[in-house]
Amino acid sequence: MRAMKDLTPREIVAELDRFIIGQDNAKRAVAVAVRNRWRRRQLDPDLAREVAPKNIIMIGPTGVGKTEIARRLSKLVSAPFIKVEASKYTEVGYHGRDVESMVRDLLEVAIKMVRREQADQVRERAEAAAEERLVSLLLGEDQSGSDAKAKHDAPERGWVRDEDAGYRREQAGTPGPVTVAETKTASETASDEHNRVRERMRQKVREGFFDDREIEITVREKQAAPIMGMMGPDQFDPGMSSILENLIPEKSHRRKVTVKRARAILLEEETDKLVDTDKTVEQAIERTEQSGIIFLDEIDKIATSESKHGADVSRQGVQRDLLPIVEGSAVNTRHGVVNTDQVLFVAAGAFHSSSVKDLMPELQGRFPIRVELEALTRDDFKRILTEPHAALTRQQEALLETEGLTITFTPESVDAMADLAAEANASMENIGARRLMTVMECVFEEISFRAPDMVKNGETELTISDEFVRERLKQIMQDEDLRKFVL
Numbered sequence: 001m002r003a004m005k006d007l008t009p010r011e012i013v014a015e016l017d018r019f020i021i022g023q024d025n026a027k028r029a030v031a032v033a034v035r036n037r038w039r040r041r042q043l044d045p046d047l048a049r050e051v052a053p054k055n056i057i058m059i060g061p062t063g064v065g066k067t068e069i070a071r072r073l074s075k076l077v078s079a080p081f082i083k084v085e086a087s088k089y090t091e092v093g094y095h096g097r098d099v100e101s102m103v104r105d106l107l108e109v110a111i112k113m114v115r116r117e118q119a120d121q122v123r124e125r126a127e128a129a130a131e132e133r134l135v136s137l138l139l140g141e142d143q144s145g146s147d148a149k150a151k152h153d154a155p156e157r158g159w160v161r162d163e164d165a166g167y168r169r170e171q172a173g174t175p176g177p178v179t180v181a182e183t184k185t186a187s188e189t190a191s192d193e194h195n196r197v198r199e200r201m202r203q204k205v206r207e208g209f210f211d212d213r214e215i216e217i218t219v220r221e222k223q224a225a226p227i228m229g230m231m232g233p234d235q236f237d238p239g240m241s242s243i244l245e246n247l248i249p250e251k252s253h254r255r256k257v258t259v260k261r262a263r264a265i266l267l268e269e270e271t272d273k274l275v276d277t278d279k280t281v282e283q284a285i286e287r288t289e290q291s292g293i294i295f296l297d298e299i300d301k302i303a304t305s306e307s308k309h310g311a312d313v314s315r316q317g318v319q320r321d322l323l324p325i326v327e328g329s330a331v332n333t334r335h336g337v338v339n340t341d342q343v344l345f346v347a348a349g350a351f352h353s354s355s356v357k358d359l360m361p362e363l364q365g366r367f368p369i370r371v372e373l374e375a376l377t378r379d380d381f382k383r384i385l386t387e388p389h390a391a392l393t394r395q396q397e398a399l400l401e402t403e404g405l406t407i408t409f410t411p412e413s414v415d416a417m418a419d420l421a422a423e424a425n426a427s428m429e430n431i432g433a434r435r436l437m438t439v440m441e442c443v444f445e446e447i448s449f450r451a452p453d454m455v456k457n458g459e460t461e462l463t464i465s466d467e468f469v470r471e472r473l474k475q476i477m478q479d480e481d482l483r484k485f486v487l
Contacts, residue, residue: 403455
């Protein structure tokens with residue numbers, strides 16, 4: 001993941017081109033909006049406060065790449081990013097989630113992002129501390145140091161030689177302690193032996209010698225806030241959530257885990273000790289306010305004309321609640337107040353049974369950039385099957401290669417699948433590129449089932465031809481009822 005300052009609009013579009021076919025206008029609009037986030041931060045603070053984000057609304061049928069653009073964009077930018085469905089929110093006072101929860105979710109994403117960055121900075125120190133604790137656990141030493149003193153007094157307390165690490169604690173009933181060198185005092189010799197044993201154990205831990213061995217450790221877990229009635233903790237008032245979290249004690253229990261798993265648990269605990277939580281939250285709030293991006297999908301599901309009633313009342317309410325968030329307001333979270341004035345909103349919707357004008361005029365005005373995505377054609381389907389980095393044909397080849405079966409697609413077979421997908425979309429509901437996944441599964445249904453048996457019988461190569469594709473889909477395409485059900 002690269003910082004926004006390192007990504008020019010052209011580079012963002014080029015990266016999106018690796019995964020998404022067509023929709024150049026939408027890619028360019030998103031790329032410019034993301035770059036403008038960085039540009040604004042380079043301005044004089046007084047001027048920067050006046051530069052409002054240019055929110056975008058993408059309009060286009062289902063399956064043309066709206067959601068995919070958001071998904072790929074989230075992996076490109078090192079900024080807090082969240083994708084939410086507008087249809088899951090309800091007006092305040094109705095059962096469901098209120099729109100402010102999207103800002104709280106965005107802040108949680110930012111906190112995790114900042115914490116990962118700070119964890120990377122202290123990783124070496126955390127790994128060293130976790131390794132020391134792990135060595136102590138393997139040697140049976142108490143973390144408080146009482147066992148270290150016992151080891152220091154080894155000649156009197158009794159330690160026996162261990163074939164793995166050199167020495168270990170003497171078990172109850174083991175006859176007689178082992179006598180160490182008599183040239184030094186007992187305490188000096190025990191201290192040297194103790195250091196040598198720890199060094200040997202440390203080396204074996206690094207080599208993974210004990211990775212599969214089970215040990216018992218104390219695990220501390222923060223219990224989740226209880227669900228009261230039909231409300232989850234995310235639906236509480238932020239202040240109430242903080243109170244509940246403070247009231248619930250941290251739970252500790254002993255559990256047996258492998259050394260490999262214990263290393264990860266201890267590393268997490270040591271990292272928590274080294275990371276400054278207050279600093280993390282402070283930076284996360286600043287990053288959310290200045291660089292946050294919210295992708296609001298399915299916004300057409302809350303669009304309704306004023307002449308409609310019934311369930312549309314809640315939709316109108318969601319729009320009214322959404323308006324101040326998009327315009328810029330202060331949202332209370334359990335970590336502090338977040339201002340949304342500079343949060344970038346990218347909305348998307350198919351608008352099959354409604355249009356953008358059915359949104360509240362005030363809300364329309366907060367999305368000054370509108371981009372229409374085009375329906376996909378047969379040629380687009382053909383490119384989708386072959387050009388993207390993880391094209392469907394490459395995915396299918398890789399999946400069956402794990403069984404030892406090599407799949408080869410002829411150019412004609414790709415044309416046939418594109419033709420059949422375009423035909424199905426034209427005669428039924430147009431679901432865009434998602435139709436290709438259905439066609440691909442129908443073509444490979446029998447092969448995927450028989451692949452292990454084919455390889456056992458010596459069939460390790462298979463060429464997918466035009467005739468093979470059409471034969472597999474012939475019955476489905478001819479039977480209208482079956483076609484509607486399967487495709």
